[in-house]
Amino acid sequence: MSNYHTAYPPYAYPTQPVKRLRIFTRKILYAVILIAVVAGVSGGVIYYQFILPHVRLTSWEIVLVDDKPALKVGFRTNVFPILVKLIGPDRKTVIDEARAEIPEDIPVILYLPVLGEEVANVVPGTYYLRFIYKDKVVLYESVDVKLGLEIVSVAVDTDYFPKTFSYPGGWYITGVNMTVKNTGNSPVRINNVHVIGESGSARFWLRRAIVLEPGHQALISAEVSDQRSAVYLGGVGTYEVEVSLELGPRAFSHRVKVRAPAPRLVVEDLKLGVYFSIYAEAWRLNNITLTIRNTGTWTIYVYAIEVVVVELQASDSYRFFDLIMIEPGEIKTIYADLYIKIPQPGGYNVTISLDLSPDSWLVKTTLEIKAPLITIKDVSFSLRYYEYTDEWELVYVTVTLENTGEADGYVYEIWVEIEGVDESYDYFGGELIRPGETKTLTAYVYIWIEQPGTYNVTVKVDLGFTTITYETVLTVG
Structure with a gap:
């Protein structure tokens, strides 16, 4: 068995301290890179949130401030001050502006344009909000202002007036009762009702103006007490009447039919005075005594009476110097002198007509003239x-x-x-x-x-x- 050994020079192998130094240096480099990355990301977020302007619209509603319609605008921002401008529907005209210096200045109030000094309701349309920071628009939003009413029901009050030198007699509208609902998104102020009849029109003013909030419903009543301020209808019949609520720039109308009733009179007694005139050599219908009861609920005014003998086509009338008034439930006797010549005896049909202006009331009877034999x-x-x-x-x-x-x-x-x-x-x-x-x-x-x-x-x-x-x-x- 052989043992092989490779010989290295002494400098070929790193020493243990050098190796540790390299590892430490590498860790430091990684840490620096990581810190740089984290710092870059965090810096961007910080810059976006705390240095770059950021505005967001959170809410808006139309309210009344000092009895004037205004936009109450809520928003969030990371910078101050913010200038908020309200721009008109033409996208050019600045209607109002408000500045928020601190968070407590939010929400801001921007007054909307109105039409009419008395009613002062908002002009509907699409408006625009500009949020400006350091002369730069940082947010641009639109708001739709809606003015709407629904007339749910209408009932009118009528009264009967006598004729005068200035005004005709007959039925007049003297009051309006209507249920109204606000279907828009702006409060509306109502202080009068415009009543339009077939022969004229008038405004019935409320005793006190009412403010109807969006979505709310209310009963509106307006009335007048004199003939001059009422709306003329006429005599008995059915009339179409328009009731209008004019909210400055817009009007909301409702049509209703009004029935003017006929006079309700009942004959209690009727006598025709007849005698033979030796000068005219004929009979003469010379007076009438008519007793009638007013069974209606309004006062009847009698201006004249006319008596017609139908077969002879002969008539005579009498106009009363003093106006005859018959209150509801009252019985009154009317007497008038006449001159109608009746040349022959016999039976005749007679009609008696009362001039109630513009109406008339008719009753029929018979007259029997007996001849001497x-x-x-x-x-x-x-x-x-x-x-x-x-x-x-x-x-x-x-x-x-x-x-x-x-x-x-x-x-x-x-x-x-x-x-x-x-x-x-x-x-x-x-x-x-x-x-x-x-x-x-x-x-x-x-x-x-x-x-x-x-x-x-x-x-x-x-x-x-x-x-x-x-x-x-x-x-x-």
């Missing part, structure tokens, strides 16, 4: 003979009349006609013959008869509305 019971003649001329003169005629009817009769004229000779009459001017009465009248006629003989004689009695006749014979000589 006058007959000629007897006729006698008185003749006078003139010897020197050999002529006769019928001086007068005695006529006996009887009234068997239920109405007064009047005699105006008695005519006597001798056939082939002459005729004449006597005027009585309306001699009264009452029901059940028999009366004898003497008519002086003075008719000359030249020849003796027997003559046919017709006696006519004019009663005004008619003439009755009686035929007999007269023997002369």
Whole structure:
């Protein structure tokens, strides 16, 4: 067995201290490299978080500040101060700006533009936020401002007013009650309701303006107390009314139908005054007495009354100097003088109309005029003979009349006609013959008869509305 040994020079093998030094040096180098890497990463994070500006929008909402709409903007930042600018929808106009110097200045308040001094509601649209640090924009965000209302329901109050020199009479809208919900993201201020009718419009002002927050619902009531401020509808009928809430730049409307009821009157009593006019030789409807009850819930105003006799197409009206008011539940008697000539007795249809302006109220009735039943019971003649001329003169005629009817009769004229000779009459001017009465009248006629003989004689009695006749014979000589 052989042993082989390689011979090395003494310097070829490192000594133990040198070897340890190399290992230590290598570890130090690795540590330096690791420290450099860690320091680089940490330095970048530190620079990003504490040296590079970093802003993040966390929240925004629309609130009322000093009764004005404003944006309340919350954000996070690692640098100060931050200037926040509110830019308008045109992306150019600066609406407002606020500066946050310290964290306690967050959130910032930026006032939004409004339209109208009284209502002061926000102008809706898309606005923009610029976050600026050292004159550089570090964040740019948009916000949508929405103005919305939902009119859930509408009810109106009406009242009946009389006509005046300035305003017509009839139904008026005097109040509005409506349920409203805010469907936008901005508080809204409401202080009036615009009521638009078919014949005009008006604003009903709330006693106090209300503020409705987003998502909230409220009952709004507005009313007026006088005719000048109310909205005119008219007479009985159905009307379409528009109710509008105008929030400055926008208006929200709702249409509703309003029913104006007819007058509710009930006749308690009705009397027509009729008499026979000896001058007109006819009957005259000379007055009406109407008692009525107001069964409605509003006051009725009566301006005039008109009475029409349908078959004669004759009418007369009476306008009251003092307005007649009939309160709800009240019974009132209306009297009016009239002049309607009725030439013949019989049955007639009569309509009575009340002018309630603009409405009218109509009632129908009948009128029965009874005639006297006058007959000629007897006729006698008185003749006078003139010897020197050999002529006769019928001086007068005695006529006996009887009234068997239920109405007064009047005699105006008695005519006597001798056939082939002459005729004449006597005027009585309306001699009264009452029901059940028999009366004898003497008519002086003075008719000359030249020849003796027997003559046919017709006696006519004019009663005004008619003439009755009686035929007999007269023997002369």
